[in-house]
Amino acid sequence: MKQFIDWDVALSTAKTLMPAGPAISGGEAARIVEELRIAGGQGLVEAEKISQLASIGPSTTLVVDRAGWAKAVSQNFQAMLPAGIEVPGAVPLIAGAELGAVLAVLGTRVLGQFDPYAGPRLLLNAPTITQIRGELNLNARDFYLWIATHEQTHRLQFEHAPWIPGVMKQILGTIFEPLAGSENSKLELGARFKAMKSEVSELTSIMSVLEGHAMVVMNDVTSIGSIKTIRRRFEARGENRSVIAALLGKLLGVEAKALQYKRGAKFVRHIVDEIGYEGFNTIFTSRELFPSADELDHPERWLARTR
Known part of the structure; x- marks a missing residue:
């Protein structure tokens, strides 16, 4: 038997299918890497200032190619899923190839990722950042800072709510662990995910709030002169979903709209407008303070429960 996903197949598939990125000179590439590293540090300063959360732990910033x-993302995802889930047959190869194909697509779209599982580390996808900056004709340093602020906000979230990675892994464990040894595990996985409504609801709520909070913080950076242009052009380009959400959606057979986070941003903006960032930050202190699915769509109900 093999693990549910063949990670070697996933990575080799992604590398085979994913284009290298824009053709630029070595000197220009070195300059972009250095500017992204600087933006990573500046993004933490902005994220701390706006969110009113102070960094309390070490983290590494990696500027990487696709x-x-x-x-790095496959390592993060592997660490996120429960270990020891072995299944017979070709399921690991199929799942690995499918995830690798998804990674190949996401590698041309996702700009950055904070990894609390195999890290903590911040990943900045230099070729994709460069490509999208050029396509949208954006100010480079402003765009880099905007992205870095979003990802550094995720860093602060996990530092102040260290229980979140464990809860997410626990929920995924309850979904995956009964599938060990199953001949039809790939089919059973999607059905099991859809049947576990309360666990799925909590997982979606957590991810929605984390992504929504990072979106609100990045859009509140006042030091980015071209932020209105960045927001307008980036939103016109389409939604930039979390890589973990996209991978889970593919693996579990969940419709993409179930893992979108615009409602998370609406929830966070409502709460911040009502009680400020400092008041909002109580949400990170315990699992019970995260909103239910109903509260996510009706933030006034969350306020009534928690105040």
Whole structure:
């Protein structure tokens, strides 16, 4: 038997299918890498200032190419899923190839990722950032800072709510663990995910709040002169979903709209407008303070429960 996902197949598939990125000179590439590293540090300063959460732990910032991004994300996802889930047959190869194909697509779209599982580390996908900056004709340093602020906000979230990675892994464990040894595990996985409504609801709520909070913080950066242009052009381009959400959606057979986070941003904006960032930050202190699915769509109900 093999693990549910063949991670070597996933990574090799991603590297094979994913384009390398824009053709630029070595000197220009070095300059972009350095500017992204600087933006990573500045993004933490902005995220701390706006969110009113102070960094309390170490983290590494990695500026990577697309192959490096795929490797790091697959390591993160592997660490996120429960260990020891072995299944017979070709399921691991199929699941690995499917996830690798998804990674290949996401590698051309996802700009950054904070990894609390195999890290903590911040990943900045230099070729994709460069490509999208050029396509949208954006100010480079402003765009880099905007992205870095979003990802550094995720860093602060996990530092102040260290229980979140464990809860997410626990929920995924309850979904995956009964599938060990199953001949039809791939089919059973999607059905099991859809049947576990309360666990799925909590997982979606957590991810929605984390992504929504990072979106609100990045859009509140006043030091980015071209932020209105960035927001307008980036939103016109389409939604940039979390890589973990996209991978889970593919693996579990969940419709994409079930893992979208615009409602998370609406929830966070409502709460911040009502009680400020400092008041909102109580949400990170315990699992019970995260909103239910109903509260996510009706933030006034969350306020009534928690105040």
